[in-house]
Amino acid sequence: MDTTQQTDQQRSADRRRRELLEAADRVVLRDGPGASMNAIAAEAGITKPILYRHFGDKGGLYAALAKRHTDALLNSLRAALDAPAERRERVEATLDTYLAAIEARPQVYRFLMHPGDSVSPGDPGFDVRKHSLPLLRLMGEELAQVIEDRLDLGPGSQQLARVWGHGIVGMMHAAGDWWLGERPCSRAELVRSLADLLWGRLAAAGDRVGGPGF
């Protein structure tokens, strides 16, 4: 069979593909999410059409690029979520893992969160996100699954878990985004505050003197 020959070629192509992705990674890390195909090709020491042969279009490259980081982040989060500890500790560990990741590489984070920038010009409508659901959705679904698997939520648990999954992920994301921009407190404090919010301190807090509370 000629599978060995095809495999040889494919292995070479795959290696090249990985090199290109690493170059793209460097450029995105340097130039932010708006990095151009030309810049990426130049960084890789080649020219545009090769990128297009490997990845189809910009969305394809970005999807491939995003997948690496997304997978890595999701693995970290899963580990924190599955650690042998009680619920609150695990929630805090998961929050901390996410925040540590976005803190360590803000450029990558910005790229992951806004992959669908610059809707393609010639296209009707916008079929962006044809590849690679945004990271937020993935994390939301993941968390929903964990919640549904582990918690007893009574009737309608599946729907409730999904709402919560996406809601908690959104909370984490927005708070992290804001925190990353302003750095108003330490990471540990932020984690604690968010966990407190999830633990119902909003409902438990007393009204301020002078009128009915929020």
Next chain:
Amino acid sequence: MDTTQQTDQQRSADRRRRELLEAADRVVLRDGPGASMNAIAAEAGITKPILYRHFGDKGGLYAALAKRHTDALLNSLRAALDAPAERRERVEATLDTYLAAIEARPQVYRFLMHPGDSVSPGDPGFDVRKHSLPLLRLMGEELAQVIEDRLDLGPGSQQLARVWGHGIVGMMHAAGDWWLGERPCSRAELVRSLADLLWGRLAAAGDRVGGPGF
């Protein structure tokens, strides 16, 4: 004084500006967030440079456009937040107001949430968001203020309120985004689920049979 003359001119310019904004509004509503300056100018019956004279650059136009809807939405939210009812009811009303808004005009919503698409080509770095903080930040700060004003959170209340403000807004946004795409349940159910989450049902839920809970 020549203030009256200047005022005359300025009033005329302001009216024109409003007309242009309304045209832009129509186009964005029709074409989504990727609407081009040419399309907007054509809809307004004029050509590009006029838009640039009025709004500086695309970011300026988008900022002006966003401000209208942002202000309107924030006013609705403030009203819901200030209604004479108890806390849980008010939270639910606020969530419902937001969700109703994004449900009524998804295109506007998509535009508001991703204003900084397509980083300008010639610019170094990315000074996008030079105008118009994203809507999420505004809502977060607003909510933080309300929380801090109304709730007694003990020491560190200001920081806690800001974290919660941004976190809750992010929760609302992400859940709303997901819900708008999949429509897995009614708006009322979504509101109830989110309020339950904020009310600590996550911490209160029992473990599922078969192991330690989430």
Next chain:
DNA sequence: ACTAGCATGTTACCTACGGTAACTGGAGTC
């Protein structure tokens, strides 16, 4: 009445981007 200024509008152009067609050079294969 004639001109100066000024805002409004236009056409024509620039640069940069995403994306593609068509050509080039070198490896292996019959």
Next chain:
DNA sequence: GACTCCAGTTACCGTAGGTAACATGCTAGT
């Protein structure tokens, strides 16, 4: 040695954001 395949190139297209330079019309001052 001719044939094919593949990586890679140059050169180009269409469209976008943005700008310069020119035209037009209103109001004001003399």
